[in-house]
Amino acid sequence: MEAELARYLAHRLEGASEVTISNLSRIPGGASRETWRFDASWEVGGVAQSEGFIVRKDPPASLVESDRAVEYAFYGAFEGTSVPVPRMRWLEEEASHLGAPFFIMERIDGCEANTRALQTPAFDASRDGVARRFYAILAEIGRLPWESSPIAAVMGAPAPGDCWKRELGYWEGMIDANELSPQPIARAAIRWLRANPPPPPAHVGPVHGDYRVGNFLYTREGEIRAILDWEMAHLGDPLEDLAWSFMELWEWGRSGYPGGIVLTEDAIRYYEEAAGTTVDRDALHWWLVFSCVKGQGIWLTGARSFQEGRSRELIHAFTSHNLINTQDEAILRAMGRGA
Amino acid sequence: MRPDPPKVLMGVAVALMADVAPGLSAPFAMQSLGIAAGLLGMAAEEFDRAASRLVEEDRALVVLFERAAPVVASQGLASRLREAAARLVGVDLRVSALQRDNDVLRALLLELHVAIEAQPGADARALEEAIWDELRESTRRRHFSGVR
Numbered sequence: 001m002e003a004e005l006a007r008y009l010a011h012r013l014e015g016a017s018e019v020t021i022s023n024l025s026r027i028p029g030g031a032s033r034e035t036w037r038f039d040a041s042w043e044v045g046g047v048a049q050s051e052g053f054i055v056r057k058d059p060p061a062s063l064v065e066s067d068r069a070v071e072y073a074f075y076g077a078f079e080g081t082s083v084p085v086p087r088m089r090w091l092e093e094e095a096s097h098l099g100a101p102f103f104i105m106e107r108i109d110g111c112e113a114n115t116r117a118l119q120t121p122a123f124d125a126s127r128d129g130v131a132r133r134f135y136a137i138l139a140e141i142g143r144l145p146w147e148s149s150p151i152a153a154v155m156g157a158p159a160p161g162d163c164w165k166r167e168l169g170y171w172e173g174m175i176d177a178n179e180l181s182p183q184p185i186a187r188a189a190i191r192w193l194r195a196n197p198p199p200p201p202a203h204v205g206p207v208h209g210d211y212r213v214g215n216f217l218y219t220r221e222g223e224i225r226a227i228l229d230w231e232m233a234h235l236g237d238p239l240e241d242l243a244w245s246f247m248e249l250w251e252w253g254r255s256g257y258p259g260g261i262v263l264t265e266d267a268i269r270y271y272e273e274a275a276g277t278t279v280d281r282d283a284l285h286w287w288l289v290f291s292c293v294k295g296q297g298i299w300l301t302g303a304r305s306f307q308e309g310r311s312r313e314l315i316h317a318f319t320s321h322n323l324i325n326t327q328d329e330a331i332l333r334a335m336g337r338g339a
Numbered sequence: 340m341r342p343d344p345p346k347v348l349m350g351v352a353v354a355l356m357a358d359v360a361p362g363l364s365a366p367f368a369m370q371s372l373g374i375a376a377g378l379l380g381m382a383a384e385e386f387d388r389a390a391s392r393l394v395e396e397d398r399a400l401v402v403l404f405e406r407a408a409p410v411v412a413s414q415g416l417a418s419r420l421r422e423a424a425a426r427l428v429g430v431d432l433r434v435s436a437l438q439r440d441n442d443v444l445r446a447l448l449l450e451l452h453v454a455i456e457a458q459p460g461a462d463a464r465a466l467e468e469a470i471w472d473e474l475r476e477s478t479r480r481r482h483f484s485g486v487r
Contacts, residue, residue: 028370181438182445185474188452314374321381325481332478337471339479 001036001098005055008097009040012090016042016049027054029113029214032231033068034059037107052107054086058100060310069093070154072103074206074233077149083140084226111217111225115252118213119260126222131262132270133224134216138245139274141227142205142238151206155235160200163237168193168290174297178304185328186296189289189335198283201237209233211241212250213259239279242271243287247295248330249323285334292331299323348383352376381483392480393437397427400444403473404451410462411454423447448473 002021010019024038034057041050058068072091079087087106095101118127146152158166172190175183208215209232217226244250245258245267252260258267268279303320305311332338342350355376363369404420411417426440448470455467 025365026367028366181442182449184445184449184452185478187449188474191453191456314371314378318374318378321378321385322483325478325483328474328481329478332475337475339475 002038004098005038005040008092009042013042013044015044018043032059032229033057052109053089053104054107055098055102055104057098057102059313060100067154068101068103068231070233071231073150073154074208074230075105077144077146077151077206078141078227081140081144083137083144084224086226086228108217108226111219113214113217113228115214115250116260118218119252119254122220123222127261128266130218130222130224131259131267134213134245134259134261135242135267135270136274137224137227138208138211138238138241139271139276141208141211141241142275143203144206146206146235151235157204157235160202160204160237163201163204163240164193164198164286164290167234167236167240168293171290171294171297174301175293178297178300180300180303180307183296183300183328185331186293189293189331192335193286193290193293196286198237198239198286199280201239202277203238204235205238207234207236207238207240209241210244212245212247213252213261214250237283237287238275239283239287240290242268242279243284244291244294246284246288247291248333249295249326289331289334292327292334296324296327296331299327343387345383345387348379348386352379352383355379384483389434390432390437393434393441396477396480397437397441397444399473399476400448401427403469404444404447406469407451407455407466410458410466411451412458413454416450416454419447420451 002024005021005024006019009021010016013019019040019042022039022041024036027035027037029035036055036057037052038055039050039052041048043049056068056071069091072088075085075088078085086108089104089106091103092098093101117123118130123130146157168190175186175190208227208230210229211227215227215229216224217228218224246264248255250259251257254260256264258264262270268284272279299319302311302313302316303324306313306316306320329338353376355372360369360372363372401424404423408417408420411420423444426444429436429440431437452467452470455463455470
């Protein structure tokens, strides 16, 4: 892929010649898009230049079916705001360059995204600060004036009262399309969600869609440098992201601690302080049950793509073996039906 | 005598981690190898228990359906609940065949759950609780050791 990237950048970088690509390697994770890192060097008017990049490329099949243009727009919407994101460089819808559509963004070095490192003693002094900042950023995401951002060009907002219907309908559809066996637990949760809808949000705002520990870059000092993985971003009820961050699967082995870093009540307080609102606990609970259903929709999508041979990503087989039942257990607990 | 499949699968998983992983340097390759080893471990566990798990669950579902048949208001559903026991006399013991039978019974459980939720009365509520008990038990049967 080095030669293809070099050819592409030679056209995209103004006045560039002698473009060379080095250190190309695939980054672990990225179950929805292939994520690769590489260094590029080139000359402009005889002056040597270089930069580190990330390319996010569409896979043959994915855990989530998402629109790269939407992801690109959400990243772009937060450039220059208090929500840290990498700078977007190029969106390429044409598959001929790398064999699939992709986008390229700047690479932020010197950070990590490891989910469990934040639980180690090295972060004892900064862990609470990370959590506080994590939920303050979430509040900032939800109140972005998106109407004047790139988001407005790629999607419209649902009416406040329709946020839950749109999301639940989408993920129920994903379960309909992808389940390999009947899902009596997820279906019971969906019936409960339809029978007990949440109140409309005070405002409709950007929703990251996968806001959790594991999807941001942080430094050894505990500074959050970038919020990543916006592939499920949309407009909706900002509470959706808060609830998603509380899902059991993201506790990383530390029960009762979202992301393994903060008590749930402290997280809610940090969010409330930053957002200047009081979280409706019943609505939050609705979105937590919804999050479990959405999670099941994701795992079932990966399971079917692997079963049908559309994906050879082992992560899809692993999540279906490992997480579908775990997600069912989480649904039962969220509904007060756990063991 | 030869090593049984779970031992073989676990042996491959251990060999991958002990003999192959140390020679890898690319993070993505290391992650893929770790996932492959984990999958082999789960496949080993499932190989040994799958038939037993499916048969145990099918039997539990049929018992539940026999209890439900006189309670449900729909006579059509009641008939199908009574007929479900026929699923237990299949002669094809391949896991794929047992899974197909289980899918049919779990779909019927789902239909029963929907019907009983909408039905008033103490008998219906008690049956609903029994369905939730079975759903909880179904997750226990599918649990992998080593997964919290």
